[in-house]
Amino acid sequence: MDARLRRVNKEIADCKNDRTSQIRIELVGDSPFHLKGSFPGPEGTPYEGGDFDVDIVIPESYPFQPVKMKFLTKIYHPNVSSASGAICLDILKDAWSPVLTLKSTMISLQSLLCSPEPNDPQDAEVAKHYMTSKHSFEETARYWTEIYAGGPGSKIGKTLPAGARDDVAIAGLDAQHVSRFEGLGFAKNKVIDVLRRLNYRGPNASKINDERVVEELLKP
Amino acid sequence: MSSDYDYSDDDGDYYDEDMIDGTQDDYSDDDNMMDFGGDEDIKVPQKGKRKSYEVDYESLSQSAVEKLIAEDVEYIYSVCGVDESIASLLLRHSKWNKERLVEKYMDNPTSLLVAAGVTLPEPTSSPTQRSAPTSNNSSSRRTTRGASRLLTTFGGSGSKTKSPITSPTLTHYTPRSFKPKSSDPSDKFVCPICFDDAPSLRTLSLDCEHTFCSNCWAAYLASKIRDESEHAVKCMAEGCSLVCPDPFIRTVIGPSATSTEPGQEQENAKAWSHFQELLVRHYVASNKRLKFCPYPGCTNTVSCPSAADKSSLTTIVPTVSCGARGIGDQMTQSQSASGGSGGGGWGLAGKEHRFCFGCHVEADHRPVVCPVARMWLKKCRDDSETANWIKSNTKECSHCQSTIEKNGGCNHMTCKKCKHEFCWVCMGPWSEHGTAWYSCNRYDEKAGVDARDAQSRSRASLERYLHYYNRWANHEQSAKLSLDLYAKTEKKMEDMQITSSLTWIEVQFMKKAVEEVERCRMTLKWTYAMAYYLAKGNEKDLFEDNQRYALLLPSHSLIIHLRLHLRIPSDLEKAVEDLSELLEGPIEPENIPGLRQKVTDKTVYVQKRNEIVLEDTAKGFMEGRWKWNVVVEGFDEPEKVEY
Numbered sequence: 043m044d045a046r047l048r049r050v051n052k053e054i055a056d057c058k059n060d061r062t063s064q065i066r067i068e069l070v071g072d073s074p075f076h077l078k079g080s081f082p083g084p085e086g087t088p089y090e091g092g093d094f095d096v097d098i099v100i101p102e103s104y105p106f107q108p109v110k111m112k113f114l115t116k117i118y119h120p121n122v123s124s125a126s127g128a129i130c131l132d133i134l135k136d137a138w139s140p141v142l143t144l145k146s147t148m149i150s151l152q153s154l155l156c157s158p159e160p161n162d163p164q165d166a167e168v169a170k171h172y173m174t175s176k177h178s179f180e181e182t183a184r185y186w187t188e189i190y191a192g193g194p195g196s197k198i199g200k201t202l203p204a205g206a207r208d209d210v211a212i213a214g215l216d217a218q219h220v221s222r223f224e225g226l227g228f229a230k231n232k233v234i235d236v237l238r239r240l241n242y243r244g245p246n247a248s249k250i251n252d253e254r255v256v257e258e259l260l261k262p
Numbered sequence: 263m264s265s266d267y268d269y270s271d272d273d274g275d276y277y278d279e280d281m282i283d284g285t286q287d288d289y290s291d292d293d294n295m296m297d298f299g300g301d302e303d304i305k306v307p308q309k310g311k312r313k314s315y316e317v318d319y320e321s322l323s324q325s326a327v328e329k330l331i332a333e334d335v336e337y338i339y340s341v342c343g344v345d346e347s348i349a350s351l352l353l354r355h356s357k358w359n360k361e362r363l364v365e366k367y368m369d370n371p372t373s374l375l376v377a378a379g380v381t382l383p384e385p386t387s388s389p390t391q392r393s394a395p396t397s398n399n400s401s402s403r404r405t406t407r408g409a410s411r412l413l414t415t416f417g418g419s420g421s422k423t424k425s426p427i428t429s430p431t432l433t434h435y436t437p438r439s440f441k442p443k444s445s446d447p448s449d450k451f452v453c454p455i456c457f458d459d460a461p462s463l464r465t466l467s468l469d470c471e472h473t474f475c476s477n478c479w480a481a482y483l484a485s486k487i488r489d490e491s492e493h494a495v496k497c498m499a500e501g502c503s504l505v506c507p508d509p510f511i512r513t514v515i516g517p518s519a520t521s522t523e524p525g526q527e528q529e530n531a532k533a534w535s536h537f538q539e540l541l542v543r544h545y546v547a548s549n550k551r552l553k554f555c556p557y558p559g560c561t562n563t564v565s566c567p568s569a570a571d572k573s574s575l576t577t578i579v580p581t582v583s584c585g586a587r588g589i590g591d592q593m594t595q596s597q598s599a600s601g602g603s604g605g606g607g608w609g610l611a612g613k614e615h616r617f618c619f620g621c622h623v624e625a626d627h628r629p630v631v632c633p634v635a636r637m638w639l640k641k642c643r644d645d646s647e648t649a650n651w652i653k654s655n656t657k658e659c660s661h662c663q664s665t666i667e668k669n670g671g672c673n674h675m676t677c678k679k680c681k682h683e684f685c686w687v688c689m690g691p692w693s694e695h696g697t698a699w700y701s702c703n704r705y706d707e708k709a710g711v712d713a714r715d716a717q718s719r720s721r722a723s724l725e726r727y728l729h730y731y732n733r734w735a736n737h738e739q740s741a742k743l744s745l746d747l748y749a750k751t752e753k754k755m756e757d758m759q760i761t762s763s764l765t766w767i768e769v770q771f772m773k774k775a776v777e778e779v780e781r782c783r784m785t786l787k788w789t790y791a792m793a794y795y796l797a798k799g800n801e802k803d804l805f806e807d808n809q810r811y812a813l814l815l816p817s818h819s820l821i822i823h824l825r826l827h828l829r830i831p832s833d834l835e836k837a838v839e840d841l842s843e844l845l846e847g848p849i850e851p852e853n854i855p856g857l858r859q860k861v862t863d864k865t866v867y868v869q870k871r872n873e874i875v876l877e878d879t880a881k882g883f884m885e886g887r888w889k890w891n892v893v894v895e896g897f898d899e900p901e902k903v904e905y
Contacts, residue, residue, distance in 0.1 A: 045456040045458070045477065045478070045481070048456060048457060048458070049455065049456055049457055052457045103481075103485050103489065105455055106478075106481050106482045106485035106486070107485060107489065133500075137500075139498060139499060139500035139501070139502075140455045140474075140478065140482055140498045141454055141455065141472075141498060141499050141500050142500055
């Protein structure tokens, strides 16, 4: 049997048999080389209570080349792109070793959620937010967990319609700040976009004067 | 490197009147070596003496470089007393800098061995003295073991010859004690990567004892070597920093390696040869005196010590050739490495592997030196289209010289920068227009003429650039079409052999001429780039000469300048165009002897002109005669000259 197939089959079986790690891997289609993994957000983090889905693609030269993984669930984390779910993790790139498995890689992802590395960010805006105010960052991350990953605070979970979501909170901004600039006659989503880009949060907000914000808002 | 050429004393003779009679006594030795008549093929004389525009270089095949590598390994082996495979790893780690390696090794061998991935970071101290291997045949060093016996035989003292360090002075390097992964010898080995547990499995490990099956090792090495071009492949275990030594790699994917996987043996062979090439490439890349031939599929290396130092690139243009011709499968090796005209076919397949040792901008950018050629190409890339657009679509404010595009509205312009108000039509100040708005009839008034003069002065630099650029680009375009010309000429040569009594060897004059035309076009092309950057001081000579000989000269032309400077009575450029025309023209069977004579003469003529241009510019660089109008890397700052 093809060594790659044998290995992947065994890895999938291992995950099925092992209930303690809480890592689940399932097939997406008929091919064992495109999988969907999921794991619960680690305890004591803003991701606690959420359930995170990961897209897994096994390349032709697996296990000698790393698996391709990205988050399917939107997640607010410095090392994960908030738009695409792309992950910045060394073992998925040059630090990959053929000894690593799908399970151990998923566990590494889980631990990445516990200890973000904002100095080597995938999403620079999120990383800035993390560096500026960890408290505010965690609030936003928790909110994302609630609305996207079915976190505990949210009764509605993943079924929440898009319109009912609080865009201001998703962007990790202060509602007061947004409404202040909205009051100057700018569209709400434009204000959110600009303030997010300027990292208008926590102590950083006082460093950015209103003129600068308005200037950005006036740009087409 | 110029010591063997005595150019310094004829510098003063350049302006001697007796040399302007066009006889060019200096170059008459070329004529003696040329055979104009008869049935001889025209050949560039291979003079024993190198010309001043040529550099000394040597072409090395892959195996020749491998020999150099072996010498270095041997050296480290003898100095540091480490096994060859370790010496190789150390050299690769130190980027083949032998002196630094030895220094570091003498300073702290352990840290160097660890950094190079030869030994594990913290060897557990277990000073079991083992007999040092006496043989250097290290290929047998990594033992392969049958899987069924794998875990049991580990305990045996003779099964591992781990440390290949042979020097008796290195007693501080101690082998690590072996820790079996399982104490139960009946435990079956399961490869942690492919989960194969077949009893026939061959297993391998480095000194770190991370054991995997040979198929996984082979697939891993092949993937690292072929997909990632990695020459220092680390152990497969996570976080393990041991590097696979060459004998290990040979055992796994070398010619004698066998595989149970279908198709793997072929993959192995490819990976093994790629690994050899990677080592050579790494060696060449680490050595400033060496450069890999950039032509696709070519594995030759050129050694050019005189161009190794970057500062030498201000005095020489190291155009070299690896000696091979053609691309890919059609490649042939020719013996003459230095610009010879022999060898193989021609056209694309016969194209000589010529390249510049000092830069990547272009294969042959003589006579201009690398930094200037690079600067010119960058400028062309950045500026040409923009400059053309600016020229045709904008004007400059007559007050502050800001470039302005008029994209609508009336002719009453207000400069956004300096608030100067002017008329777009006559460029004169708006205040003088009075009530004659929107229909300027003041085009000839003084203020308007003055303003336009100022504008044309500021446009002059743009014009100047475009002047050189267009001429440069013309030759570039012609050179690109040379492949067509090759094909056409080849056809003509065949026709000639049919319609006349000439033999194959006798029609080679056409081929020779085409090659010469291409070569001259290259030179001409780059003289325009050079002329653009030459400081006015150089051209002053030109203007003085101009007056002395009362010749009509277009300004800023290096070609003309060189001609005058060297008393070359005719123009290389014109001769090249004439020759091109002869080659492109129709061939009547009855005219062939005449044509042949004409083409042959013209070929020799342009060849000599070309050499003179190259010689003079090369000498100029060695003497530091050329000054630039811009800051050029490695040259003195230019004097302030108004352009």
